[in-house]
Ligand SMILES: Nc1ncnc2c1ncn2[C@@H]1O[C@H](COP(=O)(O)OP(=O)(O)OP(=O)(O)O)[C@@H](O)[C@H]1O
């Protein structure tokens with residue numbers, strides 16, 4: 001373990017024309033740390049994740065990442081091949097819309113196994129075995145391995161995304177509302193699974209959620225966003241039990257009242 005953050009975000013800012021996507025967002029994330037990002041619809045949560053994943057270019061600010069060799073790199077300076085390699089091996093990205101995160105015309109097994117091929121695994125039986133194993137871990141019947149996600153429910157698609165991303169044991173996973181639309185019981189088991197992986201693999205996670213119970217269960221720290229800005233940040237228990245910003249107070253009390 002090291003004190004150098006895995007991810008270091010400084011002053012990330014991006015506009016869509018005159019509309020603010022993200023305004024001056026900064027934070028550090030360490031190995032094995034889970035950061036929950038909460039905030040109302042349109043507050044910039046997905047924009048932030050896409051900026052982290054280098055899918056959007058910021059107007060200002062930067063994202064630095066500690067590579068496996070210990071060197072810290074500004075992600076914007078990596079060439080495309082290096083970025084692609086990171087995205088396929090060290091990072092996972094669970095999309096808000098599962099159809100953006102899956103290959104809809106490829107089998108569940110193909111979706112799950114694709115990243116193993118990307119890191120050089122060639123043995124078909126091994127890839128299929130690992131894929132089947134992961135389907136089971138996310139509670140998709142392995143008998144459905146040859147079906148495409150088109151025939152899956154929303155919740156199954158979301159779980160397939162998780163299998164597809166975690167199969168290479170990444171170091172950092174970005175999750176955009178991974179549990180929305182899931183049954184409470186499935187959601188609880190999935191959160192348990194993710195929690196286990198955080199401990200087992202030292203996985204670091206940035207998770208966007210509107211569900212404060214998910215934030216409470218999973219995250220160490222929380223960041224509250226509104227209109228692209230960070231309104232409040234702190235240890236999860238502190239933010240939820242003793243929110244400082246009036247907006248956070250409203251958010252917490254409205255959930256409690258619901
Ligand atoms: N492709 C786009 N073009 C123009 N404006 C956009 C685009 N994507 C997002 N925005 C705007 O940027 C702001 C932040 O949007 P973003 O999708 O990041 O919010 P969010 O917090 O993820 O919301 P939700 O909880 O609904 O997913 C909003 O005002 C939104 O309208």
Ligand SMILES: [Mg+2]
Pocket residue numbers: 045046047096176
């Ligand atoms: Mg969003």
